[in-house]
Amino acid sequence: MRKFLRTVLFPALAFFIIACSNESRKSSGNIQEQKVKEEKAEKKDCKDIHWTHHPGEEGPENWAHLCDGFKECAGQRQSPVDIQTEHAMATGTLQAPVLKYGSTPVYIVNNGHTVQFNVKGEHQVNLNGKEYKLLQFHFHAPSEHTIDGQHFPLEVHFVHKHSGNDFAVIGIMFKEGKENTLLASYLDKFPTEKGEFKSDDQIDLSSLLPENKSYYHYPGSLTTPPCSEVVSWYVLATPVEASKEQLEKLARILDNNFRPVMPLNGRKIQFYKE
Ligand SMILES: [Zn+2]
Numbered sequence: 001m002r003k004f005l006r007t008v009l010f011p012a013l014a015f016f017i018i019a020c021s022n023e024s025r026k027s028s029g030n031i032q033e034q035k036v037k038e039e040k041a042e043k044k045d046c047k048d049i050h051w052t053h054h055p056g057e058e059g060p061e062n063w064a065h066l067c068d069g070f071k072e073c074a075g076q077r078q079s080p081v082d083i084q085t086e087h088a089m090a091t092g093t094l095q096a097p098v099l100k101y102g103s104t105p106v107y108i109v110n111n112g113h114t115v116q117f118n119v120k121g122e123h124q125v126n127l128n129g130k131e132y133k134l135l136q137f138h139f140h141a142p143s144e145h146t147i148d149g150q151h152f153p154l155e156v157h158f159v160h161k162h163s164g165n166d167f168a169v170i171g172i173m174f175k176e177g178k179e180n181t182l183l184a185s186y187l188d189k190f191p192t193e194k195g196e197f198k199s200d201d202q203i204d205l206s207s208l209l210p211e212n213k214s215y216y217h218y219p220g221s222l223t224t225p226p227c228s229e230v231v232s233w234y235v236l237a238t239p240v241e242a243s244k245e246q247l248e249k250l251a252r253i254l255d256n257n258f259r260p261v262m263p264l265n266g267r268k269i270q271f272y273k274e
Contacts, residue, residue, distance in 0.1 A: 046070055051225050053113070053257045060259050063225050073227035078262035079220030080144035083235060083269055088216055094272035097170070097213055097234065098126035101134065101205035107198050110191035113224060114138040114257055115250075123205055125160055125170070127234060132160035132168045134205070141247070141254040143173055144223050145235050146261055152239060153247045155258075156208065157223075167222075168232045172209065177241030182208055187246055192253050210238040218269045223259045237271075 046069035052058045058066065064074035104119040116138035123134035136159050143155035154174035161167050174180070182203060189197045214237040221229040242250075 044068060046226065049225075053255075053259065063227065066225070070225045070227065072221065072229060073225055075221065075227065075229050076265045077219055077221060077229045077267060078227060079223050079231060079233060080146070080259060080261050081218065081220065081264055081267075081269070082146045082149055082261045083216045085148055085271075088269045088271040090271045090273055094215075094217060094270055095128050096272070096274060097215070099206060099209065099213075100124045100126075101209075103202040103204045105199065106186060106189075106201050106203055107196070108186065108190060109196045110194055110253075112194045114140065115190050115253060117203075119205065125158075125168070127168050127232065130162055130166075130168075132162045135159050135161055137205075137208070139250060139254060140223075140258045141251045141256070142258055143171075144258045144261075145171055145173075145233075147173070147235075147237075151258075154242065154250055165228075165230045166232075167230050168234060170215075171233065171235040173236070173239035174242045174247065175239040176244050176247060178243065180240065180242040180246055183242055183246045183250070187249055190250075190253055208240065210236060210240050212236075212238040212274050214238060214274045215272050216269050217272065218264075218267050220267075237273075 044067040046067040049067045049070070050058055051063055051066055051070075053060065055061065060073075063070050064072075101123045102121060104117075104121055104123070107118040107120070109116045109118060116136050118136045119134055125132050125134065138157055138159070140155045140157070141153060143152040145155060152173035152175055156172045156174070158170040158172070159167065160169065185201075186197075186203075189199075191197055216233075216235045216237060218233050219229075220231050220233045221227045222231060
């Protein structure tokens with residue numbers, strides 16, 4: 001028996017104990033490494049963080065982990081969303097948007113994520129009793145919001161601000177059809193890489209909107225990092241038109257700059273019918 005203990009059981013136990021302690025050292029090492037990684041990520045400044053619309057390490061599925069300031073990208077009230085028209089409620093409490101858009105000189109910027117028109121002067125919209133000021137409008141191809149699961153080839157976002165943390169974005173879909181006059185004048189001037197184009201020409205902002213202003217409305221977020229949940233969304237139900245060539249050219253410049261749709265997480269989409 002003693003021989004059995006000495007030759008078989010003790011060595012086996014010793015091996016087991018050593019293996020266990022190695023294992024626990026290894027795993028506590030992993031936990032420590034993980035902690036250091038997490039601390040680093042938390043402290044990481046978002047200022048110089050590179051992100052992209054394309055799948056991968058810097059893509060939409062990882063935006064929330066790129067730096068502390070992008071955490072909201074994993075929030076519960078994110079945009080864009082799929083608008084299921086069957087479930088959009090016509091509540092009768094919403095009002096027609098009152099647009100007071102004028103004209104603005106041309107100032108086009110390609111910031112590496114979108115092509116944006118910065119606007120000058122006072123351009124207001126009144127949305128359900130609240131006054132918002134237009135800051136800029138920009139493009140996504142294909143559309144970010146989907147309607148009944150379908151993307152449109154292009155979506156323009158008119159970004160407005162009421163105060164510090166209170167934004168409203170009007171989204172307008174484009175479908176293939178007749179040539180769009182604004183794009184006919186300026187599409188050739190769109191910087192295809194980071195850069196800008198300025199001119200004293202005036203553009204009439206209201207010419208970009210469809211006549212019918214029926215809209216879908218829900219609370220959401222910016223669709224790019226930091227994904228702040230500070231946006232009242234108004235997605236117009238009526239698309240405007242651009243020609244096939246115009247849409248193709250924009251698709252080439254914008255290179256799939258859309259964020260995939262996010263879950264509603266219990267949010268309701270309201271419908272205002274004009
Ligand atoms: Zn946008």
